[in-house]
Amino acid sequence: MEKGSRRSFLVFSINWATALIGGVLSLAAGIPLIGFAISPAFKKGESKWVDLGLADRLKNSRFKKVDYTFTAKDGWVKATKKRSVYVTDAGNGQWSVFSRTCSHLGCLVRWDDQKESFLCPCHGAVFDQNGIVVAGPPPRPLQKLQTKVEAGILYVKDF
Amino acid sequence: MGFLNERLPLTEFSAHLRKPLPKHINLLFSLGSLAMFLLLLQAATGAFLALYYSPSPEHAHNAVTYISEEVPFGSFVRGLHHWGASAMVVIVFVHLLRVVIYSSYKAPRELTWIVGVLLLLVVLGFGFTGYLLPWDEKAYWATVVGVEIASTAPILGVFVAKVLRGGSEIGAVTLARFYAVHTIWLPWLAFGLVGVHLFFVRYYGSSGTPQNTPEEMKTGKPFYPDQVFEDVVGMLILFIVLAAVALFIPVPLEDVADPTNANYDPRPEWYFLFLFQLLKYFQGPLEIVGTFVIPTVGIVLLLFLPFLDKSERAVLWKRPVALTVTTVCVAGIVGLTLLGASSPKLETADATIVQEVPQPTEDIQKTATLDTETAEVEKEEEVFDFQLTEEEIEGTEEEEEVFDFQLTEEELQ
Ligand code: HEM
């Protein structure tokens, strides 16, 4: 082998070794850091039953806005979260409870008694009384929450 | 000076600064310096605001109120930072326009342009992460919508949204990470990118207006002191205007974020209104066109503009295609912004009835644990929505949080 080519082989090896060390260092530091940052995205969301109060108190209500609070873990705090839903007594022990979260981009819809529909204050969505999109951008109907009545108390499955 | 001169290439440096600029150059060529001034001002006012701010849902709103109402000079410092952010968006946008008008993005300045587009995104990122921090209604709902927009992106959208929020809902983790990104990540990125941007600007030299002949490219006034002086005068004027605005127009602070409010109409900060308005036009299955396709295509086209338009350098009025595209884009953005700004508030019949006939029983308030809460307690809860009781704090330790890829102690055994 000639001297020049030996030198160039050496340079070649040094370049690769440097790149390799650089790569190992980046991975060794990068993987834990990225895992650290994105870990919350892997956490399983849990939906649970929350209590809306005595079903009797809500008897005959029609698209009544009910606010409720519940505690849930929010990172390192146990937070009191507030939500509200629209509750309708469908008779025969059946309940229809709509989430207020617009199925477009998450603003809170409001029930309008005169227009008989849910209106979204953001991009103009209109949902009918069954939560079906009548106008505006949402790609899906309004979410209907699962309900159950136990010991006279109305529960909804919080998403 | 002698001591430093012997040790540093100051003479070369000063000669470099004194190099002449192109002969034809105008006031619009100071916009980059003004953007840089604003970035420094934002960094300074932000560093001081951080002395009193606290990035947690139970404290943020109170901290911002405290800054505005109690800390001496607080409303002024916050005013400078708030209005400075708006000024930054305007100045950077006009700087971009001036680069387009004089076709300064063309070879060999493509890299300067690309770094510039990245800086534009960083500036918008500052805006988006910054206005969650006061944790008022506007902050909360703009973030809800902003993150939902991200979640509509194909494949990774939902994941990205969860990473942004630090979970499936906006809360303490979201605020902490937005704060970190706003005050640490983005500033580092911004200063790094500005360094590269300015290196390119000096390396290729100012492009001047296209009317410069090749001989005239080096026969203008020197950068230092003439241009520097003009830039500094510009900074002074800009600062006076900002200071006046900060003194006389109080920075808005709405009520603390309330996810049950039935009377709040969410609107983003003015510089995102065009997007807000755009989203209205793409309905049902076309939703993604407004949330993802148009923004992404827009950014990509902007990034690669110098490679798409390789025509001769000339002022914008002499380039019919470029003039048309620019006019349509600017008119589109301005038009959508104005439409967004004037979109009517939602008057629901329901809300009006409640206002006319105040009926406290209309909205049933219910807590999972207590049936008999007094109005006072409820009010307190509104303000300190996320405050812990002592029992709850003790409770936190017991509960274990399991990340998908993490082993619990039991599993290890
Ligand atoms: C934080 C944001 C920014 C800062 C601090 C900044 C700073 C500067 C400065 C100081 C100059 C030289 C003076 C001048 O020509 O005005 C400059 C030039 C330039 N900027 Fe920016 N800029 C920013 C954003 C942008 C954006 C958003 C673009 C375009 C997408 C851009 C593209 C350019 C180009 C192509 C030049 C070279 C112009 C020439 O040589 O004539 N910059 N910038």
Ligand code: FES
């Ligand atoms: S969030 Fe309801 S219409 Fe967009």
